[in-house]
Amino acid sequence: MADLLRTPLYDMHLELGAKMVPFAGYEMPVQYPLGVMKEHLHCRAQAGLFDVSHMGQVILRGATAAEGLERLIPQDVIGLGEGRQRYGFFTNAHGGIEDDLMFANRGDHLFLVVNAGCKATDVARLRAALEPEVQVDYIVDRALLALQGPAAEAALAALAPEVAEMRFMDVATVSLNGAECWVSRSGYTGEDGYEISVPAEAAVALAQILLADARVTPIGLGARDSLRLEAGLCLYGHDIDATTSPVEAALSWGVQKLRRAGGARAGGFPGADVILAQIADGAPRKRVGLLPEGRAPMREGTEIFAQADGGAPLGRVTSGAFGPTLQAPMAMGYVPSEMSQTGTQLFGEVRGKRLPVRVAALPFTPANFKR
Amino acid sequence: MKYTEEHEWLREEDGLIVVGITEHASEQLGDVVFVDLPEEGTEVTKDEEICVIESVKAASDILAPLDGEIVEVNQLIVDEPSKVNDDPLGDAWFFKMKPSDLSPMEDYMDEAAYKKFVG
Numbered sequence A: 001m002a003d004l005l006r007t008p009l010y011d012m013h014l015e016l017g018a019k020m021v022p023f024a025g026y027e028m029p030v031q032y033p034l035g036v037m038k039e040h041l042h043c044r045a046q047a048g049l050f051d052v053s054h055m056g057q058v059i060l061r062g063a064t065a066a067e068g069l070e071r072l073i074p075q076d077v078i079g080l081g082e083g084r085q086r087y088g089f090f091t092n093a094h095g096g097i098e099d100d101l102m103f104a105n106r107g108d109h110l111f112l113v114v115n116a117g118c119k120a121t122d123v124a125r126l127r128a129a130l131e132p133e134v135q136v137d138y139i140v141d142r143a144l145l146a147l148q149g150p151a152a153e154a155a156l157a158a159l160a161p162e163v164a165e166m167r168f169m170d171v172a173t174v175s176l177n178g179a180e181c182w183v184s185r186s187g188y189t190g191e192d193g194y195e196i197s198v199p200a201e202a203a204v205a206l207a208q209i210l211l212a213d214a215r216v217t218p219i220g221l222g223a224r225d226s227l228r229l230e231a232g233l234c235l236y237g238h239d240i241d242a243t244t245s246p247v248e249a250a251l252s253w254g255v256q257k258l259r260r261a262g263g264a265r266a267g268g269f270p271g272a273d274v275i276l277a278q279i280a281d282g283a284p285r286k287r288v289g290l291l292p293e294g295r296a297p298m299r300e301g302t303e304i305f306a307q308a309d310g311g312a313p314l315g316r317v318t319s320g321a322f323g324p325t326l327q328a329p330m331a332m333g334y335v336p337s338e339m340s341q342t343g344t345q346l347f348g349e350v351r352g353k354r355l356p357v358r359v360a361a362l363p364f365t366p367a368n369f370k371r
Numbered sequence B: 001m002k003y004t005e006e007h008e009w010l011r012e013e014d015g016l017i018v019v020g021i022t023e024h025a026s027e028q029l030g031d032v033v034f035v036d037l038p039e040e041g042t043e044v045t046k047d048e049e050i051c052v053i054e055s056v057k058a059a060s061d062i063l064a065p066l067d068g069e070i071v072e073v074n075q076l077i078v079d080e081p082s083k084v085n086d087d088p089l090g091d092a093w094f095f096k097m098k099p100s101d102l103s104p105m106e107d108y109m110d111e112a113a114y115k116k117f118v119g
Helices: A010-015 A036-045 A065-070 A116-130 A152-157 A161-165 A200-211 A221-230 A272-281 B023-029 B075-079 B103-107 B111-118
Strands: A019-023 A026-031 A047-051 A056-061 A084-091 A097-105 A109-114 A135-139 A142-148 A171-176 A179-184 A193-199 A216-218 A285-292 A303-305 A315-323 A328-336 A345-350 A353-360 B008-013 B016-021 B032-036 B049-055 B059-063 B068-073 B095-099
Touching: A010 A200, A026 A036, A026 A221, A036 A047, A036 A216, A036 A221, A047 A200, A056 A065, A056 A116, A065 A109, A065 A116, A097 A116, A109 A116, A109 A193, A116 A135, A142 A152, A142 A200, A152 A161, A152 A193, A161 A171, A179 A200, A193 A200, A200 A216, A221 A315, A221 A328, A285 A315, A285 A345, A328 A353, B016 B023, B016 B068, B032 B075
Parallel strands: A047 A216
Antiparallel strands: A019 A026, A047 A142, A056 A109, A056 A135, A084 A097, A097 A109, A142 A193, A171 A179, A179 A193, A285 A328, A285 A353, A303 A315, A303 A345, A315 A328, A345 A353, B008 B016, B016 B095, B032 B049, B049 B059, B068 B095
């Protein structure tokens, strides 16, 4: 696989027997010998370790960093307390989503984690908008690990007892196996757990010490995808992109009141006119959960219809798979808002056949965060 | 036992041909979560797509290896798709067909040739 980048954990993945695939310009483990289904179930039952070092880590420094970031995202950055993290998204002039991200207030700087496929564009956007008042540092000498699942707390607390005290979306600097790590209590599986930014040269040793815990197993991108879909979480480039607004994507909860019409810092981000109008008046379409009634998975691209035959497609599946915990097929997609109510009967066309599917509440499996 | 390049195995049994997928195919597919089989009594043409297998990764087709009639399908793998991973050469056969033309069997691989084929 020429021209693909490798994370600091590449050799370890091979030693663990991973099947490597190209993903967002990186050679990444899609699964280990355990297989996608068992990896998924293990993460929900105990704990899984994910290499997410392909994701972008960025630091913003400067007295106006929070104000500056608020010009690019519709979130309350200034009001985010020290040691706390928040979910956000970069928007464009049309109200679409350019990328989604996590940002944390780490005292004298903001720490951002952005998607691998968007990181170059994100860094360029941040530099163009914020420099020179704000220093934009793209971190290339750190790996990123995620430890997820009900046993994640016990496994990580074995190395640093203080992580047990952290609550969902707390961030802290923690010494793990002798390395200075930036830890957040968050993740993208619907489970309790941590994301750990670790110096590249200390990453393998930390991963190995975590994997030496009998409760922890390595998890590939395959199970990462089914875990996040069961948790109702969006995958950028699939469920959200530059053409979907946060309101259509059912992410309005991520726009704090203060940035909405009538709020103290209303608007002032790209596409604010479109997004704030949609928050007030609704959007023509909405991202929903979809549960096929049969056993056939409805994959990304499946067209959605109102009737069992005839008519034009009204929507489309943006993520679809079999849910190992759900033990049934599951999907997310966009439908007209008037058809977005839970329980609405629709049809997905799979291999020329219209199969019944119902609009369902998200997440498909209950979240297990440590609030 | 004969093997196709599509990773199906064919076994003669009481004048019928029993068809399933190979262990190699089931490993490559990963965990199978859905199987769609043809109706019993369907007349099929060689290379026609007649079954769908969906795994956690993707959907793939099974082609009719011969012309003929589908006389029996295996409901077990519809009810428990994971059997395709557990016992692809045994319990998890897909269908039995009554061939109208057995001549393609000559071209299909024997076990040694198939082992070489999958490397």
